[in-house]
Amino acid sequence: MTTLPTVLVTGASSGIGAVYAERFAQRGHPLVLVARDQSRLDALAAGLRQAHGVPVEVLPADLTQPADLAAVETRLREDARIGILINNAGMAQSGGFLQLSAADIDQLITLNTTAVARLAAAVAPRLAQAGTGAIVNIGSVVGLAPEFGMTLYGATKAFVLFLSQGLNVELSPKGVYVQAVLPAATRTEIWQRAGVDINTLPEVMEVGELVDAALIGYDRRELVTIPPLHVAQRWDALDGARQGLLSDIRQSHAADRYRAQA
Numbered sequence: 001m002t003t004l005p006t007v008l009v010t011g012a013s014s015g016i017g018a019v020y021a022e023r024f025a026q027r028g029h030p031l032v033l034v035a036r037d038q039s040r041l042d043a044l045a046a047g048l049r050q051a052h053g054v055p056v057e058v059l060p061a062d063l064t065q066p067a068d069l070a071a072v073e074t075r076l077r078e079d080a081r082i083g084i085l086i087n088n089a090g091m092a093q094s095g096g097f098l099q100l101s102a103a104d105i106d107q108l109i110t111l112n113t114t115a116v117a118r119l120a121a122a123v124a125p126r127l128a129q130a131g132t133g134a135i136v137n138i139g140s141v142v143g144l145a146p147e148f149g150m151t152l153y154g155a156t157k158a159f160v161l162f163l164s165q166g167l168n169v170e171l172s173p174k175g176v177y178v179q180a181v182l183p184a185a186t187r188t189e190i191w192q193r194a195g196v197d198i199n200t201l202p203e204v205m206e207v208g209e210l211v212d213a214a215l216i217g218y219d220r221r222e223l224v225t226i227p228p229l230h231v232a233q234r235w236d237a238l239d240g241a242r243q244g245l246l247s248d249i250r251q252s253h254a255a256d257r258y259r260a261q262a
Helices: 015-026 038-052 066-078 102-130 151-174 207-219 232-247
Strands: 006-010 031-035 056-060 082-087 134-138 177-181
Touching (some): 006 066, 015 082, 038 056, 066 082, 066 102, 151 177
Parallel strands (some): 006 082, 031 056
């Protein structure tokens, strides 16, 4: 019998991460659950072991803390059983850019970008060498929309999308699948932690529906999965326009409109 790869999920104690853990346990995968709150991790792990009979290990870590991040990196580098990384841990922005302190900025960027990139970098060489495996990075549609006013959060999620697309270019020839998942507003604790009343939002997706849709994209090996996007051609048009723009870049001379008029 083939042993299924272990799945390491960050931000696993609640919300999107907890549902990913449950869905992969349902599929028979062993799990390593990473989050800050050990008691919630322990409770989730016990429930998953009982319901699905899979091995579940908890690895408490605050990914904004260098020592904790390094411990998770070490586990990803050294544990050959881990074949799937769900890079889900993240935080929302509370207040506008003018209200953010230096510490707020550091914490948001560290969790939403640095930790995502470093965990991917820790596992990618081993997956590439094995010629198999997957990295799933949870982004956001906000990363496509500077107009939403979540400037710093959106910038970190634009980073996650670019990182995922770049990793796909480098890793897919080596047999490693990289998926970016872009939710819109989803019913999780991220809002409460940012001081936003979720009931004031006009439309919110339930977290189970979001993850189930993302997993259909995963099973289809989609590179960018946007569950709330109802017209798929919009993404194709955006990506096609970007590639068209690249083909019009000629770097030996400035465009005529930027030349001084004689």
